[in-house]
Amino acid sequence: MAFAISMKQMLEAGVHFGHQKRFWNPKMAPFIYGEREKLHIINLEKTLPKFRELLETIAQLTSKRGKVLLVGTKHAAREIIKEEAVRCGMPYVDNRWLGGMLTNYKTIRQSIKRLKELEAMLLNPKALTGKTKKEVLTIQREKDKLAANLEGIKSMGGLPDMLFVIDVKHEKTAILEAKRLGIPVAAIVDTNASPEDIDYVVPGNDDAMRAIRFYCKTIADVIIESRRSIIQEEAQKEKERTEKSKSKAAKPTAEIKTAKKVTKKAVEAEVVVEEITVVAAAVQPVEEKKPAPNKKKTASKASK
DSSP states (O other), X not given: OOOOXXXXXXXXHTTTEEEEGGGOOGGGGGGEEEEETTEEEEOHXXXXXXXXXXXXXXXXXXXXXXXXXXXXXXXXHHHHHHHHHHHHTOOEEOSOOOTTTTTTHHHHHHHHHHHHHHHHHHHOGGGGTTOOHHHHHHHHHHHHHHHHHHGGGTTOOSXXXXXXXXXXXXXXXXXXXXXXXXXXXXXXEOTTSOOTTOSEEEESOSSOHHHHHHHHHHHXXXXXXXXXXXXXXXXXXXXXXXXHHHHHHHHHHHHHHHHHHHHHHHHHHHHHHHHHHHHHHHHSOOOOOOOOOOHHHHHHHHHO
């Protein structure tokens, strides 16, 4: 799959700006181009192929119904992460990473179940019948508290197939949990962070909102494109199911129609037979009755 991203787009988004030199991590040395006004400049010739490799992996993963969990809980990334994750239909964490969100997913699942119950309760006026305003307010607050941390993973339905992280240092707990479970991690790694424990390293600016939007929007576009084949496949299957159900419904109707036709023909045949019988009876010749012999004449003949 060809990805329409260029070095010019990265320059415009400010992907090449790293942190101040005094904050650098020596492990990022292979990805640093140079220094400008005490800021490290990231080598985009290294970033571009790394990002393309990540996009290819995500495309293959999501084309097979895989799930990528997008994580960005710092202020600069929150809104963008949520917006793009919702757009491409992927789970996300934008507020706070709860300890055990992956490693203790069974407990998290119970919290998600509770969140859904509260949402259903608040949407159903009958469920709130008999409750005081204070009780309703308590339910609303509980729901809001759960939604703040779990809204993005409410429909995840299980552990993700990949983790995409904006800031390695800020999301270290999420990365540790993913590594513990063998879930591959992709991350934007700035010059102040370590690329260790990251399966797909994309050297780049992880602070500027323009850069963050560039990463997330590009990934979301790739996911939408790769999932298009799944949507088309599901639409085709739905069409086949509809046609099959229609044919099943039409079959008994056809049989009923055939039975009705047979019955109608049988009735018509009986009517015809009856009509023929009536006509035959009407035209049947009547036998001539011979006149009875005259008794007087017979008696006179006998006396002679």
